[in-house]
Amino acid sequence: MLRLTDIRLPVDHDGRALKEAVALALGLRPDEILDISIFRRAYDARKKSAPSFVYTLDVSVSCGDELLINKGLAPNVSKSPYREFEFAPKARPGLALRPVIVGAGPCGYFAGLALAKMGFNPLILERGKPVKQRAADTFSFWKKAVLDPESNVQFGEGGAGAFSDGKLTTRIKDRQFIARKVLFELVNAGAPPEIAFVSKPHIGTYKLMGVVENLRKAILSLGGEIRFTARVEELVIKDGAICGVRLADGSLVESKTIILAVGHSARDTYEMLHRLGVALEPKPFSMGLRIEHPQALINRQQLGSNADNPLVGQADYSLVHHASNKRTVYTFCMCPGGKVLAAASEKNALVTNGMSQYARDDVNANSALVVGVEPADYPPGPLGGMEFQRQWEQKAFELGGGNYFAPAQLVGDFLAARPSSGAGAVTPSYKPGVRFAELASSLPGYIIEAIREAIPVFDRKIKGFAMPDAVLTGVETRTSSPVRILRDETGQSLTVKGLYPAGEGAGQAGGILSSAVDGIKAAVKAAEKMNREGE
Ligand SMILES: Cc1cc2nc3c(=O)[nH]c(=O)nc-3n(C[C@H](O)[C@H](O)[C@H](O)COP(=O)(O)OP(=O)(O)OC[C@H]3O[C@@H](n4cnc5c(N)ncnc54)[C@H](O)[C@@H]3O)c2cc1C
Known part of the structure; x- marks a missing residue:
């Protein structure tokens, strides 16, 4: 196969145009192109009047790759590095x-x-619980403000990303094409096929729920078993090796190979690990606020005359500002056409996040505006960051009125350091509701200062970003894990043999795609160990 990069076509081109562009790039006739597989399709809006798709393609040709390669090729043509990732090794009987x-x-x-x-x-x-029952509990929290600490935005089948925009981007290096394998498996489970190649794939909450159910069915059909409402309360460790887990109902499950994929909100599990002496360390993360604007404003500013072009979709943004207090403010988990979410998992604490549906057709755009927090900012010890998050989540709960309403403030008031009394042109989407207040005390001073400085700077990049009626909602604390569970090159805990900490909760991944990839890597390493040791 040949890899072709930087093939540019207008956004409304047809399939024939792609084949013709490939033939031209290779100096062949269109009928000599046997197969074109889109590896990546990015959108280039630099020329707002004539936006284009930019393709990376894998192509088979009738005259043979080697012949073309030996002939000497244009700089944008090479031998394709792509090899489909295979799950190996097979279980020893x-x-x-x-x-x-x-x-x-x-x-x-x-x-x-x-x-x-x-x-x-x-x-x-x-x-x-299974994803549908979990969704019922979560929707009930958003409507009636009654939180189930075991069934919510963070906990239940599908994990933390189940109610999300389902963005599937990652910055990890993917030399083995495991991330691509994950995308293909998600498509097999019902995700929209274009996620396999578009540069900013996303699934959206409702579709994601169906995908999660299909993944469950696939695992069960291949001989796996899944138990819900089965909280692991304790690891059973003997002579530095894992031999099982004890569940909340008191039962024991024996195993010498445990993959610990508990996410970043399993605070009780972190406490248990710390108590048992599993090697942990504190980790940097970020905290801040969610900001909401009209999506139409973001589209206009980012897409110009293509603001309503369905082929282009809803605009997003990604902004960074290095503030004068030496803190970096950046936008995180931007959700075009989405909602700000109540994402708490602990009673009497408040956490925001964002989600959107596949169509991204809600009226507001939202994004977290967050600032990095280092271990030096919070109390010492492996769980210091977790306690710090909890402290600010509880404070936000109080500021919101103690009923899971979120504290909110208009951007104009936030910049002028005066409290807000109600919404203006932007209706806050957070449910069960917001209480307008002063957000200055909702987070450490250095975070508030840095965000106050960043908003007018971001307004110079996206005109209207600092619109006085834009809404800020507090607080965004669960951007990534505050703890790292240390592991060695075999993927096992530094202190407990047979324990494979993985994913976001282990501090080894951030986001849906990288967590899935880390899960596969942990599985392969665990499989190799089981086959080697025969247990
Ligand atoms: C609202 C929201 C929106 C998001 N949007 C995106 C997005 O668009 N794109 C993106 O890439 N990322 C997004 N994220 C982040 C993403 O969801 C996480 O990075 C990802 O889910 C981490 O995967 P994980 O499997 O490591 O952990 P999790 O998804 O957190 O899964 C951990 C699972 O372990 C279970 N568990 C915890 N403790 C125990 C225990 N003791 N016993 C048994 N089970 C336990 C939990 O119930 C949970 O189901 C979002 C997160 C949230 C909350």
């Missing part, structure tokens, strides 16, 4: 105990899928 995975988020489900495909019959233990 007669293994006594099956592997256990704790957590049914992207990391746990992809570890489960990989182990099931390799023939290891994994058992997945998930503290929350």
Whole structure:
């Protein structure tokens, strides 16, 4: 196969135009092109009057790749590095105990899928409920402000990303094409096919729920087992090696191979790990506020005359500002046409996040505006960052009035350091509701200062970003894990043999795609160990 990069075509081109462009780039006739597979399609809006798609393609030709390569090719043509990732190794017959995975988020489900495909019959233990029941509990929280600490935006089948924009971008290096494998598996499970190649793929909440159910069915059909409302309360460790887990109902599950994929909100689990002496360290993360603007404003500013072009879709943005107090402010998890979410998992605490549906057709654009927090900013010890998050989440809960309403402020008032009394042109989307207040005390002073400085700077990049009626909602604290569970090059905990900490909760990934990839890598390493040791 040949790899062609930088093939540019107008956004409304047809399939023939792509073949003709490929033939031209290779100096061949269109009928000599046997197959074109789109590896990546990016959108280039630099010329707002004539935006284009920019393709990276894998192409088969009738005259043979080698012939063309030997002939000498244009700089944008090379031998394709792409090789489909295969799940290996296969389970050796007669293994006594099956592997256990704790957590049914992207990391746990992809570890489960990989182990099931390799023939290891994994058992997945998930503290929350199946995704539909979980959705009912979560929607009820958003409507009635009654939080179920075991079934919410953070906990339950599908993990933290189940109610999200389902953005599938990652910055990890993917030399083995595992991320691509994840995208293909998601398409097999019902995700929109274009996620496999567009440069900013996303699935959206409702579609994601169906995808999660289909992943479950795939794991079960391959010999896996999944138990819901099965919270792991304690690891059972003997002589520095794992031999099982004890569940909240007191039962024991024996296994010498445990993949711990518990996400960044399993605070009780972190406490248990710390108590048992599992090697942990504090980790930087970010905290801040969510900002909401009219999506039409963002489209106009980012897309110009293409603001309403359905082929282009809703505009997003990504902004960074290095503030004079030496803190960096950046936009995070921007959700075009979406909603700000109540994402708490602990009683009497408040957490925001964002989501959108596949169509991204809600009226507001939202994004977190966050500032990096280092271990030096919070109390010492592996769990200092977790306690710090909790402290600010509880403070926001109080500021919101103690009923899961979020504290909110208009941007104009925030910049002028005066409290807001109600919404203007932008209706806040957060449910169960917001209470207008002063956000200055909702976060450490250095975060508020840095965000106050950044908003007018961002307004110079996107005119209207500092519109006085834009809404700020507090507080965004769960941007990534505040703890890292240390592991060695075999993927096992530094202190407990057979324990494979993985995904976002282990501080080893950030986001749906990278957590899924880390789950697969952990599964392959665990499989190799089980085959080697015969247990
Ligand atoms: C509202 C929201 C929107 C997001 N949007 C995006 C997005 O658009 N794109 C993106 O890339 N990322 C997004 N993220 C982040 C993304 O969801 C996470 O990075 C990802 O889910 C991490 O995967 P994970 O499997 O490592 O952990 P999680 O998804 O957190 O899964 C961990 C699972 O373990 C279970 N668990 C925890 N403790 C125990 C225990 N003791 N016993 C049994 N089970 C346990 C939990 O219930 C949970 O289901 C979003 C997150 C949220 C909350």
